[in-house]
Amino acid sequence: MIERTPVFDAIVQVLLVLSFVALLLPFWVVLVAASHDFHTVNQVPMPLLPGRHLFENLATAWEKGNFSRVMVNSLIVAIAVTAGKIALAAISAFAIVYFDFRLKKLAFWAIFITLMLPLEVRIVPTYSVAADVLAPFEAILNLTGLSVDLPQWSLLNSYSGLVLPLVATATGTFLYRQFFMTVPDELAEAARMDGSGPLRFFWDILLPLSRANMIALATIMFVFAWNQYLWPLLIITDQANFATATMQLQKVVPNGVWGEPPVWNTAMAANLIVLFPPVLVTLLLQRWFVRGLISAEK
Amino acid sequence: MTGIELRSLRKTYSGNDVLHGLDLTVTPGEFLVLLGPSGCGKSTLMRMIAGLEAVTTGDILIDGRRVNDIEPRARGCAMVFQNYALYPHMSVSQNIGYALKVAGVPKAERQARISAVAGSLALTDFLDRKPSQLSGGQRQRVAMGRAMIRSPRVFLYDEPLSNLDAKLRVAMRLEIRRLHQKLGTTTVFVTHDQVEAMTLADRIVVMNAGRIEQVGTPSEVYQHPQSTFVAEFIGAPGMGLVDAIADPKRGVLCLGDGQEVRFDAARWPDLPHGAVRLGLRAEEIGITAHPSAHTVMARVELIENIGPHRHAHLSLSGCNLIAQVPNDFALQSGAQVAIGFDMAALQLFDPATGRRHAGQNVPLAERIAATV
Amino acid sequence: MNKRATFSNSWLAAALLLPQLLLVFIFFYWPSGEALWWSFTLERPFGGGNEWVGFYNYLSVLQDSRYWGSVRVSVIFAIAASALSILLALMLAVFVDRRMRGHQILKTGFFLPYALAAPAVGLAFRFIFAPDAGLIAGINRVFPGLWNPALDGNDALTLIILAQAWSLVGYNFIFFLAGLQSIPRALLEAGAMDGAGPLRRVWDLQLPLLAPTLFFLLVINITDSFVNSFGIVDIVTSGGPARATELMVYKVYTDGFQGKDSSLAATQSVILMVLIMALTFVQFRFIERKVHYN
Numbered sequence: 031m032i033e034r035t036p037v038f039d040a041i042v043q044v045l046l047v048l049s050f051v052a053l054l055l056p057f058w059v060v061l062v063a064a065s066h067d068f069h070t071v072n073q074v075p076m077p078l079l080p081g082r083h084l085f086e087n088l089a090t091a092w093e094k095g096n097f098s099r100v101m102v103n104s105l106i107v108a109i110a111v112t113a114g115k116i117a118l119a120a121i122s123a124f125a126i127v128y129f130d131f132r133l134k135k136l137a138f139w140a141i142f143i144t145l146m147l148p149l150e151v152r153i154v155p156t157y158s159v160a161a162d163v164l165a166p167f168e169a170i171l172n173l174t175g176l177s178v179d180l181p182q183w184s185l186l187n188s189y190s191g192l193v194l195p196l197v198a199t200a201t202g203t204f205l206y207r208q209f210f211m212t213v214p215d216e217l218a219e220a221a222r223m224d225g226s227g228p229l230r231f232f233w234d235i236l237l238p239l240s241r242a243n244m245i246a247l248a249t250i251m252f253v254f255a256w257n258q259y260l261w262p263l264l265i266i267t268d269q270a271n272f273a274t275a276t277m278q279l280q281k282v283v284p285n286g287v288w289g290e291p292p293v294w295n296t297a298m299a300a301n302l303i304v305l306f307p308p309v310l311v312t313l314l315l316q317r318w319f320v321r322g323l324i325s326a327e328k
Numbered sequence: 329m330t331g332i333e334l335r336s337l338r339k340t341y342s343g344n345d346v347l348h349g350l351d352l353t354v355t356p357g358e359f360l361v362l363l364g365p366s367g368c369g370k371s372t373l374m375r376m377i378a379g380l381e382a383v384t385t386g387d388i389l390i391d392g393r394r395v396n397d398i399e400p401r402a403r404g405c406a407m408v409f410q411n412y413a414l415y416p417h418m419s420v421s422q423n424i425g426y427a428l429k430v431a432g433v434p435k436a437e438r439q440a441r442i443s444a445v446a447g448s449l450a451l452t453d454f455l456d457r458k459p460s461q462l463s464g465g466q467r468q469r470v471a472m473g474r475a476m477i478r479s480p481r482v483f484l485y486d487e488p489l490s491n492l493d494a495k496l497r498v499a500m501r502l503e504i505r506r507l508h509q510k511l512g513t514t515t516v517f518v519t520h521d522q523v524e525a526m527t528l529a530d531r532i533v534v535m536n537a538g539r540i541e542q543v544g545t546p547s548e549v550y551q552h553p554q555s556t557f558v559a560e561f562i563g564a565p566g567m568g569l570v571d572a573i574a575d576p577k578r579g580v581l582c583l584g585d586g587q588e589v590r591f592d593a594a595r596w597p598d599l600p601h602g603a604v605r606l607g608l609r610a611e612e613i614g615i616t617a618h619p620s621a622h623t624v625m626a627r628v629e630l631i632e633n634i635g636p637h638r639h640a641h642l643s644l645s646g647c648n649l650i651a652q653v654p655n656d657f658a659l660q661s662g663a664q665v666a667i668g669f670d671m672a673a674l675q676l677f678d679p680a681t682g683r684r685h686a687g688q689n690v691p692l693a694e695r696i697a698a699t700v
Numbered sequence: 701m702n703k704r705a706t707f708s709n710s711w712l713a714a715a716l717l718l719p720q721l722l723l724v725f726i727f728f729y730w731p732s733g734e735a736l737w738w739s740f741t742l743e744r745p746f747g748g749g750n751e752w753v754g755f756y757n758y759l760s761v762l763q764d765s766r767y768w769g770s771v772r773v774s775v776i777f778a779i780a781a782s783a784l785s786i787l788l789a790l791m792l793a794v795f796v797d798r799r800m801r802g803h804q805i806l807k808t809g810f811f812l813p814y815a816l817a818a819p820a821v822g823l824a825f826r827f828i829f830a831p832d833a834g835l836i837a838g839i840n841r842v843f844p845g846l847w848n849p850a851l852d853g854n855d856a857l858t859l860i861i862l863a864q865a866w867s868l869v870g871y872n873f874i875f876f877l878a879g880l881q882s883i884p885r886a887l888l889e890a891g892a893m894d895g896a897g898p899l900r901r902v903w904d905l906q907l908p909l910l911a912p913t914l915f916f917l918l919v920i921n922i923t924d925s926f927v928n929s930f931g932i933v934d935i936v937t938s939g940g941p942a943r944a945t946e947l948m949v950y951k952v953y954t955d956g957f958q959g960k961d962s963s964l965a966a967t968q969s970v971i972l973m974v975l976i977m978a979l980t981f982v983q984f985r986f987i988e989r990k991v992h993y994n
Contacts, residue, residue, distance in 0.1 A: 033892060033897075033898075035897070035898055038898055038899070039798070039800060042795045042798060042800070043800060043801075045791075045795060046792070046795050046796065046800075046806055049788070049791075049792055049810075050806055050809050050810070053809060053810055053812075053813060053866070053869060054809050054812070055835075056813070056821075056824045056825065056828060056866065057812070057824075059824065059827070059828050059834070059835060060824050060827075063827060063834075071833065072832075072833045073833075074832070074833060074837040074838055074840075074841060075835070075837070075838040076833065076834055076835060076837075118719055118720050118723070119720075121716045121717075121719070121720075122716060122717050122719075122720040122721075124716060125712075125713040125714075125716035125717045126717070128706050128707055129706075129707050129708065129709065129710070129712070129713035129716075130707070130708050131708070131710040131713045131714070132710070134713075137717055137721065140721065140724065140729075141720060141721070141724060144724055144728045145980075146976065146977050146980045147728070147732065147973055147976060147977065148923075148927045148976075150927045150928070150930055150949050151926070151927060151949065151952075151969060151972045151973050151976060152728075152731050152732055152735055152969055152973065153952070153953065153956070153969075154735065154738075154952065154956040154957075154962055154965045154966055154969055155730075155731035155732070155734040155735040155738065155966065155969070156727060156731040157956075157957075158731070158734065158962075159726060159727060159730055159731050159734070160727075163726060166725070166726060166730040194723060194726075194727065195727045197723060198720075198723035198724050198726070198727040198728055199724075199728070200724075203720065214411060214413060215704045215706070216409045216410070216411055216413035217413050217415065218706040218707075219375075219378075219380050219400075219407075219409070219413065219706065220407070220409060220413035220414075220415075220474075221415075221426075222379075222380065222399075222400045222401065222706065223378060223380075223400050223401070223405070223406060223407045223427075224401070224426050224427035224430055224474070224478075225401035225427055225430040225431055226401075226426075226430045228706075228707040228709060228712060229712075230430060234426075234430075235415055235417075238417040239416065239417055253815055256817070257816070257817030257818070257820075258817075259817060259818060259819045259930065259931040259934075260930045260931065260934075260953070264957065276817045276819060276820070279817075279819040279820060279822075279823055279935060280819065280934065280935065282823070283823065283826070283935055294827050294830075294833055294834070297823060297827070298823075298824075298827060301820055301823045301824060304817065304820055305815070305816050305817070305820045308815045308816065308817070309812065309815045309816070311815070312811070312812060312814070312815035313808065313812070316808055316811060319811075320811070320874050320878075323871070323874060323875075324874065324875065324878050
């Protein structure tokens, strides 16, 4: 603030608080709805203060949505996507920034073009590849005249199917590249003078330096992976074993599988369970999340 | 002790020559300074010795062994970078000891050597700090410690003092020189600051636009610059240059405005009649209250007080000169004054090539006698 | 930015790049190529590979009024949701940038919706805006039948637009705030010295300087509304009522996986890809301009 403008400030303050309330209202409504019994939640107008059935509803939702299993699945997938993405992104960005080789430009563009098209717009063919991962190679080998029959390796109903296609984009690589570009050239040269080779430099110097970058990427990727909906919905038919938490939301929609009069309280309780992990991560690591988002898009 | 030899060394970046085939020998134990304006190729040259830049053509020999294709780590050189390039996430002791760790030196020995080096650089109290917690001078010393700990065959310094403030720069200069006196390790030092070069070097290599202009001791380079470039670049202020026509038969130099200066044509027996450029340093130009046959008239443009004496910026026949004037000498800008030259110190350059006309060196005694 | 490449071991570089390139090939380039191939072919009814049909699929897609319906809905959805959330986010960012008491909490609160999965947003909004329960249902007590997204297409579209806008406000807000904070303070102080009050400075200085951010967010928002909307539509309306909310991605999904017509789905995918790539190219051009601008 440069000058003192008490009236203007007061208006701004009021508007801010109003917006704050309005934007957080949906969270509140979900929480309130999840804490009432079946009749109260369907009253019009609905109560605006929480009731006493929150834990009961959470328990019901937890059981009906098979959350003991699907939460673990989601956790496995989110962690695997996060770890895989960080590892892949770090080493490929390292190769692109610190090495000089022919086809460098090509490799760079081949990876970064993938930023353009999210999974959702190419789901149909991606699904068919996931059903038979080796098919591309078989097709290529057949083109060269060799007629080989590679075994069919399907990713449907598997953790790898949930994880690999999400790892195969360039978000993280781009983030790491941006960071590596800001590391002074002299550090790599000093390391070379000190006798360390490329891998040693990567491990001893570059990785410790990119810790902040890594946390930022990890928060983004965790939330991104946890929130995946369409892709798991497609490739997981074995719902008992491989369903993820976010997928379960489709089942709790009233008029859906559970049918009958809308059971909003358990639906909202389920929603609460599903949104809790990413919201927690965001709240705890917001600084990193924001930093990651902003530097990924620059 | 280690010598370095460069043989017609060339460096080309995407078709542009950065270094045009240099020959240079660094004698064992010598403190050699590469001096030149930015972009002259001095840093590139040093980085090629270090092994950080590939050689386009030519050879680099360290101790008689061709090292063109040898990795930096195997060349036995240690380098201090301009921005120090300390590893920000490592403590001072880890920074200093990193090269030993990479080389697989056992921890106990590493610790012993780190504390020895830290002791000699007065860093013992800072061993557990991170670089960000150090002052500029301390960082500089850590960078030196990192280089020293490997007992390298050659020290390479890439403008290591340019990030320090003026006072610290002088102190670190002394420290570097002291270190060299103690260890006697062959040292190559890159700088664009001629005072640094003069004070540190055994020999100075003056570079310009990818070529070596002159190699010599600081006093050679100062007193007998081989080209107008060196003449103007070395010294603060640089040598003043005045255009004239030499008439060796009459023993006079005719200035553009018609004034004439007598000179000792015998010093330049081969000098042809024609255009020359006179070179004179500030301390070789005197302002006198008594015009005579040995003086010429110049106009005072500006007077700068620099403490022990003053600098008078003069305009002589359309050329700019600087004369050193005692503080008690009455002088006003805008005045026409008579100036005399220390003719024994006079240098003549060929204006077409910029090269110096070789003359016979004059003994000091005669120089004093010839002074106005 | 000019970076000296430091190492020259090509084999090592290739080994480091291989995993990423392999994944990108299998899950990106091959499927995209396959979509292109499918869009020009038809599957023979009794197996035996695909038959080249040229632009037949494109013609049948483009002549289908149902397809144009979904394009229309998608465009309305994209523009309305993006405009709504960008305007709101801009206002909030300008206010929060004044750093009054509590701005840290406000920041966290405004950003929080972005953490939610699209279907979670959908579920919450479906309840809040349900015609017979939740927050808004009261309005139907006063004016019976005024609001019913289950029956009225416009109500349904409005509902998913609100949900999408809400979920993007946080993202836009963060970028606007970062943009505002990168404006040198001295500039605003100079403005104040020139006699411009706070609102005047917003209008004359901050908004023009935010133009690059605004443009960037517009592209990202539109792309996101094409892509991420699936979860919202699927949970809130399932494309209904009467296809009033059948967005393009949702239609690809229904045609490809429920209708099992992969040629038709692939053709729509390709059109969608071209659209999004065009948007991204526009954005690349703009980023280039931004570099010049700085």
